[in-house]
Each structure stands twice: as structure tokens, then as C-alpha cells.
Amino acid sequence: xxxxxxxxxxxxxxxxxxxxxxxxxxxxxxxxxxxxxxxxxxxxxxxxxxxxxxxxxxxxxxxxxxxxxxxxxxxxxxxxxxxxxxxxxxxxxxxxxxxxxxxxxxxxxxx
Amino acid sequence: xxxxxxxxxxxxxxxxxxxxxxxxxxxxxxxxxxxxxxxxxxxxxxxxxxxxxxxxxxxxxxxxxxxxxxxxxxxxxxxxxxxxxxxxxxxxxxxxxxxxxxxxxxxxxxxxxxxxxxxxxxxxxxxxxxxxxxxxxxxxxxxxxxxxxxxxxxxxxxxxxxxxxxxxxxxxxxxxxxxxxxxxxxxxxxxxxxxxxxxxxxxxxxxxxxxxxxxxxxxxxxxxxxxxxxxxxxxxxxxxxxxxxxxxxxxxxxxxxxxxxxxxxxxxxxxxxxxxxxxxxxxxxxxxxxxxxxxxxxxxxxxxxxxxxxx
Numbered sequence: 001x002x003x004x005x006x007x008x009x010x011x012x013x014x015x016x017x018x019x020x021x022x023x024x025x026x027x028x029x030x031x032x033x034x035x036x037x038x039x040x041x042x043x044x045x046x047x048x049x050x051x052x053x054x055x056x057x058x059x060x061x062x063x064x065x066x067x068x069x070x071x072x073x074x075x076x077x078x079x080x081x082x083x084x085x086x087x088x089x090x091x092x093x094x095x096x097x098x099x100x101x102x103x104x105x106x107x108x109x110x111x
Numbered sequence: 112x113x114x115x116x117x118x119x120x121x122x123x124x125x126x127x128x129x130x131x132x133x134x135x136x137x138x139x140x141x142x143x144x145x146x147x148x149x150x151x152x153x154x155x156x157x158x159x160x161x162x163x164x165x166x167x168x169x170x171x172x173x174x175x176x177x178x179x180x181x182x183x184x185x186x187x188x189x190x191x192x193x194x195x196x197x198x199x200x201x202x203x204x205x206x207x208x209x210x211x212x213x214x215x216x217x218x219x220x221x222x223x224x225x226x227x228x229x230x231x232x233x234x235x236x237x238x239x240x241x242x243x244x245x246x247x248x249x250x251x252x253x254x255x256x257x258x259x260x261x262x263x264x265x266x267x268x269x270x271x272x273x274x275x276x277x278x279x280x281x282x283x284x285x286x287x288x289x290x291x292x293x294x295x296x297x298x299x300x301x302x303x304x305x306x307x308x309x310x311x312x313x314x315x316x317x318x319x320x321x322x323x324x325x326x327x328x329x330x331x332x333x334x335x336x337x338x339x340x341x342x343x344x345x346x347x348x349x350x351x352x353x354x355x356x357x358x359x360x361x362x363x364x365x366x367x368x369x370x371x372x373x374x375x376x377x378x379x380x381x382x383x384x385x386x387x388x389x390x391x392x393x394x395x396x397x398x399x400x401x402x403x404x405x406x407x408x409x410x411x412x413x414x415x416x417x418x419x420x421x422x
Contacts, residue, residue, distance in 0.1 A: 029123035029126060036216065036217035036218070
């Protein structure tokens with residue numbers, strides 16, 4: 001196994017979960033978004049999203065705050081600097097691992 | 112890794128489109144435009160008619176004590192309205208969205224949060240700080256406010272407005288203005304939009320360059336002042352340019368307004384050509400506002416039907 005392929009083991013497991021990856025990608029793309037918007041975009045249930053956000057908040061990847069717009073309370077989430085760096089590292093690693101994949105596949109099919 | 116590598120995803124596009132999906136920005140934009148046109152018409156009316164009670168419709172129809180105050184202060188509050196709209200436009204939209212949109216389908220930061228200045232992204236901030244001094248100076252000298260200052264100073268010093276000055280001065284001014292803008296955008300072209308325009312095509316680059324150079328109110332203002340038409344028609348052309356400028360300024364925020372822009376300007380021209388009456392002219396000036404209001408109202412109606420009650 002090449003060193004690049006071994007990097008798979010170093011992937012951040014908090015981000016690696018598909019639902020959390022989706023939340024992270026959404027929050028990376030926008031400055032801030034509220035709970036309802038994320039729930040609708042990612043099509044999660046309230047409980048599901050809540051538990052994933054808690055895990056991301058515990059890892060210090062996401063910052064959650066409560067605010068008011070008019071009379072309506074909003075739970076606003078935004079990605080932290082640490083979260084941005086972690087996601088960028090995750091995507092970089094995954095890309096570099098995947099770039100090796102087609103060569104291995106060709107070798108296997110030739111053999 | 113550049114931020115755009117991840118920001119170019121579907122999420123970013125959807126979030127940006129989300130700002131205008133309910134039609135509220137268009138409605139507020141339309142209302143602002145019509146308010147602005149009304150204020151400017153009133154100002155022009157008071158300024159051009161010399162305030163004679165027999166000629167001025169404000170003094171004739173509203174009554175002298177009130178009209179007198181309006182007459183004297185109208186340029187001031189017209190300017191105040193313009194400044195207020197420019198600075199508070201997004202807050203106004205956000206306030207309406209806070210009542211209608213966010214409780215129904217959620218909240219995403221408004222467009223100003225997306226700009227590099229407010230997004231607080233270190234890399235983007237560094238890129239801004241690294242802007243060359245020459246670029247900053249050229250941007251200043253090719254901008255609207257610098258030339259506004261020049262024209263105002265010229266008007267005050269010579270006791271003439273630039274529209275009344277000689278054609279030679281206007282031609283020289285226009286050429287100087289265009290040259291500075293051309294140098295600025297040739298050396299430092301405008302960055303393509305975040306939604307990923309094609310950069311490789313040379314034709315697109317040339318088109319973007321000319322768009323950048325000509326996309327300024329003063330270019331059209333000076334050009335219209337050079338046209339050999341009677342005085343009132345010059346003012347109409349100035350108003351037409353003002354309408355286009357207003358829509359272009361708010362266009363990126365309001366969304367795909369290119370069709371609205373073309374249609375409203377076409378309608379405006381048609382009314383100006385076919386009806387030379389004062390009511391026709393006033394109606395023509397309000398056409399872009401009516402059009403934007405209709406589109407915005409339709410979008411809001413559709414949005415409220417799709418999301419009838421807050422979740």
C-alpha cells in the first residue's frame with residue numbers, strides 16, 4: 001500500500017460521516033445559515049440535525065448561536081476557522097487518495 | 112486550496128439564489144426606485160420652473176405654506192432619500208424577510224456578508240490588502256464620486272453647470288474619463304463573478320472590458336449631453352441613463368434582471384417617442400419600477416403559496 005493510500009486512515013472521522021460532511025460543506029459555502037435552512041437543504045429530521053450539529057460543535061468545527069430576526073428566534077450556525085481548515089484538509093486528502101485509484105484499477109484489470 | 116474549490120458547489124449557488132427567491136428584494140427595489148424618481152421629478156420641477164406659483168404644479172396643487180417648504184427643501188430631501196436608500200437597502204429587505212421568509216424556510220446571511228470585506232476570510236483579506244497603489248488611484252479617478260466632485264467644483268467655480276458649458280469641454284471631459292477607465296480596466300480587469308464565468312474565451316474578455324469601461328453613469332450622462340437635441344430631451348435621456356444605472360447597480364443583488372432591464376428601457380423609449388406629453392414622460396420614468404414590482408409581486412405570491420405557514 002502506498003503512503004498516499006495510507007492517508008485514508010488520517011481522514012477526520014468527525015467530518016467523514018456523510019451527514020456531517022454535508023453540513024460542513026453547506027456551512028463552508030455560506031457565511032452563516034440557520035437550523036431550518038440546513039434542515040431543508042440537507043433533508044434531515046430535527047433530531048438528526050441537532051445531534052450532528054452537537055458533535056460538530058464539540059469538535060469546534062461549527063459555531064452555533066441563538067439570535068432574533070424580528071420576533072422570530074433563529075439558531076444560526078457558521079463554520080469556524082478550525083472547521084474550514086479541517087474540511088480543506090479532508091477534501092485534499094480524499095482527492096489525493098482518489099487520484100491513485102484509477103491507476104490501481106487499470107493494473108488490476110490488466111493482470 | 113482556494114476557497115472557491117469548495118464554494119463553487121451547489122450549496123453556494125442555492126444559497127445565493129435564496130436571497131431573491133421570494134421576490135422581496137425586487138419589490139423593495141421597485142418601491143425605492145419609484146420613490147427616488149418621484150423625489151427627483153419634484154426637485155426638477157421646482158428647479159426648472161423657477162418656483163413661480165402659476166407655473167409650478169407643487170405650489171398650485173398642494174397649497175403655498177406646505178409647498179413652499181417642499182420647494183425650498185426638495186433638493187435636500189431628494190439627496191437624503193438617495194443616500195438613505197444606498198445605505199439601508201439591504202437592511203430594509205432583511206426586515207421584511209425576517210417576518211415573511213426566515214420563519215418559513217430559514218435564514219441565510221444576506222449578500223453583504225458574502226463580500227470579502229465582511230466575510231472575514233484571512234486569505235481574501237490579504238488579497239485586498241495586496242491591491243497595488245496604482246490600482247487604488249485609478250479606481251478613484253475613474254469612479255463616479257470623483258467626477259461628481261469635479262463637475263460640482265467646475266459648476267461652482269465657473270458659475271455654469273457642465274450641461275451648459277461648451278461642447279469642446281464636454282468632449283475633452285468624456286475622452287479623459289473614458290481613457291482613465293480604459294487604462295484602469297486594461298491593467299486590472301474586473302474579476303469574474305463567483306458563480307464561475309468562463310475566463311479562457313478572449314471575446315468574453317473583450318466584452319467584459321468594454322462593459323466595465325462603459326458601465327458608469329457619467330459616460331452616458333456626458334454622451335447624452337453631447338447629443339444635438341433640445342434641452343428637455345437631454346434631461347429625458349439623462350433620466351433614462353439614470354434608470355439603467357439604478358437597475359444595473361442593484362441588478363446583481365436583485366437577480367437576473369437583464370430581461371427586465373431591456374423590456375423596461377424598451378417600453379420607456381417607446382413611450383418617450385410616441386407620447387411627448389408630460390404625463391407620458393412621467394409614466395415612462397416609472398415603467399422600470401412598475402415592471403420590477405410586478406415581477407417581485409408574482410415571485411412573492413408564488414413563494415407564499417409554496418410555503419403557506421411557518422413551520
